[in-house]
Amino acid sequence: MQALERDGWACVQCGTHKRLECDHIQPVRTHPELAYTLTNLQILCGACHTRKTRIEVGHKPLTPKRQQWRDLLRDMQRNPVEHERKLNADI
Incomplete structure (x- = not known):
């Protein structure tokens, strides 16, 4: 709760307020002594947290085109009606 309040109930990477998760800046698997240290916590949305974790475990970052597609x-x-309107406007 302290990390959420400190970070303004928003993802520190992209600023969204949806699907928030508490992330360990230094992973617990390598820094177990920092597991409950507030300065080692940050709030990320699910997408940003997944991206950070992929890189931490050794996966390459997604290419810009792949990330754009995702x-x-x-x-x-999230907004199927809006995309339907855009699609119909282009036809």
């Missing part, structure tokens, strides 16, 4: 699909799932 963002588009995520937006379409």
Whole structure:
């Protein structure tokens, strides 16, 4: 709760207020002594947390085009009516 309040109930990476998660800046698997230290916590949305974790475990970051495609699909799932309007306007 302290991390949420400190970070303004928003993802520190992208600023969204949806699907917030508390992330350990230094992973607990390598820094167990920092597990409950407030300065080692940050609030991230699910997407930003997943991106950070992928990089931490050794996966390459997504290419800009791949990330853009993922963002588009995520937006379409969140706002299907808006994307339907845009599609119909283009036809």
